[in-house]
Amino acid sequence: MKLTARLTAGLLAAALSTGAFAAEHIVKMKNSGADGAMVFEPGYLEAEKGDTVKFVLVDPAHNSVSVAVPEGTESWAGEMNKEITVTLGAEGVYVYKCTPHAPLNMAGVIKVGEPVNYDQAKAAVEKLTASAATNKERLTGYFSNVK
Template sequence: MKAKQLIKLFSVVALLAVASAANSATHVVKMKNSNADGIMVFEPGFLKIAKGDTVTFEVVDAGHDAISEVTPDGGSWKVGFTGGNVKFDVEGVNIYYCMPHRSMGMYGIIQVGEATNKADAMSKVETIDAGFAMNHGRLKGYAANIK
């Protein structure tokens, strides 16, 4: 291959890389002690993203983690107390919680593309909410955004 052809090939590869990176976005979910939704919260509590997007769990207040409870494919993911990134490659509804504040209703929902497992997720929301010691209705409010 001649040098000119090689340069052309590299240009195409570089453009493709830029294009695919531009198609996936990064979103932020803050882990906080309080906001307008009450105490011990993920912000936003409901987030809709596209398949392939990444969510950065940001530590605003210490002492929170994020652990999946419901996922579209039965898989699991977890973010520790120092925060971190989760890339979502499966379409559907993810329901997650913070271990230390689980009974206080510190839950969040991330919908990735189509809500492929909506019926399952909605029935789990009922069960989860019934187990809270406080903040009843918060998770149901988030779930009302699942479309």
């Protein structure tokens, strides 16, 4: 009887702890990085549903604001000079930008599972890129990783 109770308790604990395996990813908001001026590092990220992304302020005057998110999850709008943590609640492609540095194409892409909103995300990337004054190839390069 004791063995059955322990086994049941162990299985229950394992089932309840699956959320404990969600990863936290760090994306740095920087004035300068490997991909040039005004960047998120990394600019492209692959994650799993339920993971979180913490946007960390390295240099001042940045934020993170979603531009396209999959259906069934919430958009976000981080405050200027503040870190923000976002939970990736659905499969798909997330596109985000830094509001004051969008003209410099300071933007990024997160892919979670299947890219179910590929066309929506591609349109967002094209719009951001068309309105950018510089670094036009940066965001399209990140998006080219979405398969």
